[in-house]
Amino acid sequence: MANFTGSDDLHGATFKDVDLSEARFAGADLSRAVLRGVDVQDVEIDGPWLFDGDHFLRVNGVDVRPFVDAELNRRFPGRELRGAKTPEGLRAAWEAVQRTWAQTLERAAALPAGALDESVDGEWSFAQTLRHLVMATDVWLGRAIQRKEQPYHPAGLPNDDDGGGTAAYEDTSVFSATSPSYADVLEARASRVAMVADFLATVTAEVLAEQRDNPHAPEYDETVLSCVHTILDEEWEHHRYAVRDLDALESASGSK
Numbered sequence: 001m002a003n004f005t006g007s008d009d010l011h012g013a014t015f016k017d018v019d020l021s022e023a024r025f026a027g028a029d030l031s032r033a034v035l036r037g038v039d040v041q042d043v044e045i046d047g048p049w050l051f052d053g054d055h056f057l058r059v060n061g062v063d064v065r066p067f068v069d070a071e072l073n074r075r076f077p078g079r080e081l082r083g084a085k086t087p088e089g090l091r092a093a094w095e096a097v098q099r100t101w102a103q104t105l106e107r108a109a110a111l112p113a114g115a116l117d118e119s120v121d122g123e124w125s126f127a128q129t130l131r132h133l134v135m136a137t138d139v140w141l142g143r144a145i146q147r148k149e150q151p152y153h154p155a156g157l158p159n160d161d162d163g164g165g166t167a168a169y170e171d172t173s174v175f176s177a178t179s180p181s182y183a184d185v186l187e188a189r190a191s192r193v194a195m196v197a198d199f200l201a202t203v204t205a206e207v208l209a210e211q212r213d214n215p216h217a218p219e220y221d222e223t224v225l226s227c228v229h230t231i232l233d234e235e236w237e238h239h240r241y242a243v244r245d246l247d248a249l250e251s252a253s254g255s256k
Contacts, residue, residue: 031055048237076100076239082232087208090228091200097235098193104242105186111246112253116182120245124157127182129242130189131157135175136234137192140227141199144215155180155188196231 004010021039047057056063073080078096081089108116108126116126124132135156142151154176180188208225 048233072240076236079236082236083229085208085225087200087203087205090203090208090232093232094196094200097232097239098197101193101235101239104239104246107246108242111249115249115253117179118249120248123241123245126242126245126249127179127185128157129238129245130185131155131180132159133234133238134185134188134192135159136238137196137231139215140231140234141192141196144212144222144227145199145224147212150174153188153192155185200228 050057050065051069055065057065078093078100081093081096084090084093117128119125134153135158138151138153138156142148152174154174156175158175203224208223208228210224211221212224212227214220214222
């Protein structure tokens with residue numbers, strides 16, 4: 001079976017009458033791709049940036065993004081608050097996502113020992129997802145907003161294959177070389193949740209409007225508000241992944 005990686009340039013390629021069934025596209029750029037007369041039975045698309053910018057995802061001439069957004073809001077009450085722009089609205093948004101995470105953590109705690117360190121379909125384990133959220137908070141709150149020189153918790157897990165990778169970290173040795181225990185992960189995660197809550201408790205509209213450097217690309221500016229929005233987006237997107245994988249773990253263990 002052929003494998004294509006980042007070194008293969010397929011930009012502008014045409015695939016006609018080819019069999020791509022059961023193909024897997026991970027981290028691929030499919031922007032402006034056109035699919036005509038294709039068989040899309042049982043196709044699964046996961047695009048974390050689906051709702052970014054003024055773009056579309058048309059299926060048979062219909063932009064499906066608003067329908068997907070509305071359905072995710074229905075499944076995860078409180079998600080609709082993630083675009084809040086006022087201090088009060090952001091506090092409500094943070095409380096909502098953490099209530100949802102609290103319920104999910106209770107659900108995860110019922111799984112057999114070791115299950116939370118298992119990868120599902122090659123993705124991060126549940127524990128690794130929590131570690132990544134520790135890192136995301138450190139990048140966008142500690143580094144970007146608060147401008148700390150070394151904001152990173154050793155239990156954090158950077159995403160080293162996203163193109164930007166570890167660009168925000170001068171010294172990656174701060175991260176643990178071995179996987180921390182799940183108890184340590186929960187402790188690190190709780191500390192970062194509290195950090196965001198403490199910041200939002202006193203933030204003002206004036207601070208939200210202040211400029212900050214993008215931690216992955218310092219030549220670009222962000223506002224404090226956009227940094228908070230990134231934190232909220234990370235929380236909801238990775239919660240969606242976590243719930244998806246918990247479904248699979250529960251099914252495999254017979255615990256549901």
